[in-house]
Amino acid sequence: MSLTLKQLRYFVAAANQGSVSKAAHALSISQSAVTEAIKELEAFLGVQLFLRHSRGMTVTPEGQQFLRHAISILAEVTNASRVVSAGSRRVTGRLNLGVTSLTAGYVLSDVLSRYRRLNPDVEVTAVEDTGEYLEHLIVGGELDVAVMVTTHLRDSQALQSEILEVSPFRLWLPIDHRLNRQQSIALSDVAGEPLIVLDVDEMEQEAVKLLSAFGERPRIAFRTRSVEAVRSLVATGAGVALLPDLVYRPWSLEGDRIHSRDVSGALPVVQVGLVWRRGLAIPDAAREFVAVAQAQHDVKAR
Amino acid sequence: MSLTLKQLRYFVAAANQGSVSKAAHALSISQSAVTEAIKELEAFLGVQLFLRHSRGMTVTPEGQQFLRHAISILAEVTNASRVVSAGSRRVTGRLNLGVTSLTAGYVLSDVLSRYRRLNPDVEVTAVEDTGEYLEHLIVGGELDVAVMVTTHLRDSQALQSEILEVSPFRLWLPIDHRLNRQQSIALSDVAGEPLIVLDVDEMEQEAVKLLSAFGERPRIAFRTRSVEAVRSLVATGAGVALLPDLVYRPWSLEGDRIHSRDVSGALPVVQVGLVWRRGLAIPDAAREFVAVAQAQHDVKAR
């Protein structure tokens, strides 16, 4: 057998439901069909995609990696059919994008490369800045759309937004960390640990705010603006980190493994989304961008 | 029904064989299976992908558009499985690429965006220059790989190359051009027409050389370095062009239609490929790049 889109769809559904049964239910299909599709996918790839346990399944690091590709492929498929099915007049003009440093690498790059292929005649420019300043630029009409963290929009009066991705905070640990042996991890377990904080997009404030609830202020071991650096530091045991799942990758640059664990008791989520000026007639090029980005989100949320 | 990879595979095969029967043969499958798959694809998209005639089928403009997406999706699929199936250690380091102005937009951009997603830790730099100068840089060790026209490599002693795409010269005409009413077009028909030439990557020399065989030198109406400009000029009737199929798109920027026709009597082809230094141990990052690029080529040549 060879790869099938159906397999990818079922795999993605199972991955973000964390369970075959839930995925089957969401797809209105029988559980065994999903199980078999995933089994075939694993056999074809020669890689184990899930760890099965009694409460459901979690994605393995290799699965995480493949998951991103699967999502990307499915998004590309829906975009491809959308473009030809529609009237298919070509969109031209300019598109002025804004990103924050977090979304630039982890959200925009995917969407943008797809957008470029679909709309080769649109001249795209992008600026990277803080969320606050991006809002300013949008209101001033200097940007068409921004990809940014929308959890705490400042000027929600003048702005309209659309969520692309909600990403829960999780705990990053080196693979041999003692907390990894615990069945479940509480926030109070983390309070004493040295913390690596990411100094972009208010991630630091969020992490510190979370931990400050437990009396003394958290011990910050490192502060950096680079997600790669956070990974390396966590992998080598310099500390733990609290970051949205969005930027999690199972390996550090040096190839060391990192675990990402749920913390019991609901942690807050980060919303990443598109922001544009409310009420304004949105240009074609920008509308297309929103559509392309949403295709990606729709696939994930399946 | 919904889209299937199988449909895409059959569609791509049929498109570049120009015939369902040939495609079926190449796929070692029955002709009717291919016919039905394509029929379903067309029904699903709500678009006619082929024009059927008694000698086979040709791709419609909408089909051309969808074809590029289909190829891209299939390439992404093979890359996705390749990456996870293999040992999947992450590649890091640097990759120094060279491109010519022609390959930059029409070959590199696709491959590069895929490569970036697959190897996020490789720092990529790219320089754009003439083929001659790129060869120089490769021999000097300043570039790892170049994407360029390889039909007339100068220093083939020191260089090694791999063909990515062979693209035949074809004739571009405005949709209402008188030659479009002819069943077949000979090179001598073209000799009298005003010619739009593209002044990059020796495309001009090729086109002129072709036509010079017919006595007087061709009448060059415009000379430009922009493919978009060539399209606009052809679409508005300023002249015709002889260019490799590689850069053909059915629409100009303004939305006018352009036809691309075969010229009877085999026209030469342009080979686009990867070039690197012979014998040298090729770095991992570069080897990966070659693999990613070849996946795209393999899909097309299916």
Next chain:
DNA sequence: TACAGCTATCGGAATTTTCGATACCGTCCG
């Protein structure tokens, strides 16, 4: 220990895909 919740497996049913034969259409050539 019984139960709840989950995944894996299996045989049979349902659906899809494929095949082979044939119809049909346009072109070439005698």
Next chain:
DNA sequence: CGGACGGTATCGAAAATTCCGATAGCTGTA
């Protein structure tokens, strides 16, 4: 003109796949 040829479309039957429902097996939990 007529027939052979090379191509696509269509159709019914066969083959293959996918899906379902039931069931077994596992693991925590009350």
